[in-house]
Amino acid sequence: MTARKHRSLPSPSELRAQVLHGVQHASEPITAAALARQLAPRVAVRAPDVSKPLEELVAEGQLFRLPPKSAKASPRYWHSDPYELARADVLGLLQSTEEPFTAKDIAKRLTGPLHFTDRELTPILQACVADGELHALPPARARGAPRYARWNPREFFRRQLLRAVAVSGPLSAAQLKQAVKGVDAAEFASLLAELLEERRLFRYPPGGGHNKERFGGQPPSPDPYLAEWRVPLTRLVDALTAAGVDRQTLGEAFQRLLEQAGLTALPDSRRVRPSPDLVSLMRHIEPAADRGAFVAARDLRRCAAIDKLDFDRAVLELARQGRLMLHRHDFPAGLTAAEREELVTDGSGNYYVGMALRRSTE
Structure with missing residues (x-):
């Protein structure tokens, strides 16, 4: 029988070069055993043979070591710093949303080449918090995990309260409290008082079909109260x-x-004053108005020279008649009181930045 030909172990420098090349071209972090199997068709190596050059390359900063996936698993090696990649992915994810996420939520949403468990992400998230790049928020429920967001906790909860009334309209204190889970009663009261002081929220007294005090993003309309x-x-x-x-x-x-x-x-002059022809004014402001061109609410009101209440009523009436198409603001809660003052409001939490003539308008 012909003796089996044995392949000799390459020189240390050759093995080192092949190990580095193998890791650099791996599609994901790789263990020493997996790398040895990958090199085996070309060189006679086993996991212990490649472990030494791997650790040397890690010590020199040419490769990076990841912890084992489990207690019984082996370390993995990668050509890029996995934690910096994960950090960049985490920051990119949280900068693109206003929602806070737990480490487990983040692990499910990361789409990069590396896959991290929530346990592996936790120290990365904590480092981002320590560096001021992220903020830790309390758990949403008693046994929940901490959440992470780009906003500091107080600013995040302020935004949540404003968003709640922007989406749902006036809400009671109990309903508002549901929008900021994890906030204790004292902190909630402080947030509410702050937003009321800034006139970002307004009190709605009981009445008008509601038996509890509510809070909204604009002053209450007197009509439902007087209707009683x-x-x-x-x-x-x-x-x-x-x-x-x-x-x-x-x-x-x-x-x-x-x-x-x-x-x-109201003075007699105020009661009998005719409303300006807003449609004609739109055509004056925007020559292409008849072709559906947009006209900003602030420009039309300035040209009409009437107070906001009369202007809003006139615009809404034209919209009800089908002569105007209104452009709604997506998130008025994020505006200042002065910015909201320039928009048309229907008194139900909707704000409109401008309008366009419908093609059939004469």
Whole structure:
């Protein structure tokens, strides 16, 4: 029989070069055993043979060692610093969203060439927090894990409260509290007071169809509250007129009642002032208005020279008539009070940045 030909171990320098080449061309971190199998068709090596050059290359900074996937597994080796890659991926993920994630959430969402467990990501996340690149938020539930976000906790919770009322409209304190899970009662009260002081949130007193105090992103409309008085007021007027009281006398009595409450009737000039032709003004501002060109609300209001309440009502009426198409702001809660003042609002939490004429408008 012909004796089997034995392949000799390459020289240390040759083995080192082949080990480096093998790791640099690996598609993912690789163990010494896997690398030995990869090199075996060309050179007679086993895992212990490649472990020494691997560790030397790690010591020199040419390769990087990853911890084993489990207690019984072996270390893995990679040509790039895995933690820097993971750090960059983590920061990229959290910078692209306003939502906080746990380490497990992040591990599921990372799409890079490396796959990390939540246990491996935790020290990376903690390092990002220590460097001020991320912030740690309390767990969303009692036994939950910490969450991580680009916002500091207070700013994040402020945004959550504003987003909640922007999406759902006015909410009670209990409903708002659900939007900031993990915040204790004292911190919640402080956040609420701060947003009220800044006029980013407004109190809605009980009434108008609701028996609890609520909070919204703009001052409450008086209409739902006054609607409760319409039926009894109508009955009172009918009863008094049936008793011989003329309507002018009734009007004067109600005027005195308004004045006692600190209100005054609108001046006659204000009541009879005709509304400007907003459609014509749009055509004046934007020559292409008839072709659907956008006109900003602030530009149209400035040209119309009327107060905000009258302007908003006129714009909304034209929209109801089908003559205008309104452009809604996606996240008005992120605006300042001055910025919201330049937009059209319907009193239900919707803000519109501008409008366009519908093609059929004459």
